[in-house]
Amino acid sequence: MATARSDDTAERLTFRGVDGLELAADRRGDPAAPPVLLLHGGGQTRYSWGGTATVLADAGWDAYTVDLRGHGESEWSDSADYRLTTMARDTGLVVREIGSRPFLIGASLGGLASIMLTGEVEPGVARGVVLVDVVPDMERAGAQRIQAFMAERAITGFASLEEVADAVAAYNPHRPRPADLSGLRKNVRERDGRFYWHWDPAFMGGVADMPPDEVLDADRLHRAVARTLEDVPLLLVRGRQSDLVSVEKAEEFAARFPDAEYVDVDGAGHMVAGDRNDAFTGAVLDFLARHR
Numbered sequence: 001m002a003t004a005r006s007d008d009t010a011e012r013l014t015f016r017g018v019d020g021l022e023l024a025a026d027r028r029g030d031p032a033a034p035p036v037l038l039l040h041g042g043g044q045t046r047y048s049w050g051g052t053a054t055v056l057a058d059a060g061w062d063a064y065t066v067d068l069r070g071h072g073e074s075e076w077s078d079s080a081d082y083r084l085t086t087m088a089r090d091t092g093l094v095v096r097e098i099g100s101r102p103f104l105i106g107a108s109l110g111g112l113a114s115i116m117l118t119g120e121v122e123p124g125v126a127r128g129v130v131l132v133d134v135v136p137d138m139e140r141a142g143a144q145r146i147q148a149f150m151a152e153r154a155i156t157g158f159a160s161l162e163e164v165a166d167a168v169a170a171y172n173p174h175r176p177r178p179a180d181l182s183g184l185r186k187n188v189r190e191r192d193g194r195f196y197w198h199w200d201p202a203f204m205g206g207v208a209d210m211p212p213d214e215v216l217d218a219d220r221l222h223r224a225v226a227r228t229l230e231d232v233p234l235l236l237v238r239g240r241q242s243d244l245v246s247v248e249k250a251e252e253f254a255a256r257f258p259d260a261e262y263v264d265v266d267g268a269g270h271m272v273a274g275d276r277n278d279a280f281t282g283a284v285l286d287f288l289a290r291h292r
Helices: 047-056 083-096 109-121 140-154 163-170 183-185 216-232 247-258 277-291
Strands: 003-007 013-017 024-029 034-039 062-066 103-107 128-132 188-191 194-197 233-240 261-265
Touching: 013 083, 024 047, 024 083, 034 047, 034 083, 034 109, 047 062, 047 103, 047 233, 047 277, 062 083, 083 109, 103 109, 103 277, 109 128, 109 216, 128 277, 140 163, 163 183, 163 194, 216 233, 233 247, 233 277, 247 261, 261 277
Parallel strands: 034 062, 034 103, 103 128, 128 233, 233 261
Antiparallel strands: 003 013, 013 024, 024 062, 188 194
16 A cells, blocks of 8 residues: 555545556545544545545544545556455555545445445455445436436536536436536546546446446346345435435335445435435434444
């Protein structure tokens, strides 16, 4: 694990994943405090956790945010290996370098990687899991809408940050369009005067040699959740306006796994932490405090 100063609040870290692939990360908090590892959703970056990670650090946790392989400032896979199990193995290697069992907080893809790690790849590696607006049996229409949004400009990019903001606003009407567009630069790469999403296009669009097809195997993921719950507590945080985890899907999950905890965040869609960061972070802090 290599370190460098990222900004006034975060320490920049570099971890090594499967086959030595470099993973970019930030740490906020006291290294002597119990760790929390936050994993973003598909197409996002570790910067989506900035507000929550800062609050966690202030509350006495050692908060790590990591860019998944092929995302953000982490390296792209030369073999286009973006399988869910590989991301889970990456996370297991990060946990080893942290040196202490963390709580895992995973949004969407990051949540599925978390349960794959704790329920199949390496049970017992974490102290608890928070799934953010994701369940094994997702609404297909919602998943297809996300995939279409990610794939639409993956190759052609955008002519300006204004176009990026317009695309995000059209996809996520729950969040106001920002007046200051500079923050969007953390989600895009500028190349030859155009802006491209900050992730490997091979991750989506059917061109990855090893895509995350495990997300389609609900039975396997259900088994992973059941195995996870044998060892550690688990919380599902749903956005009440989510089209990926409908209230019916959430209730089915709660009925299948009665030991799992469940919170519904009003005023939030699939991007729960971004839409209602105060309510989301409050629910997470409550879960962590009760299971600390």
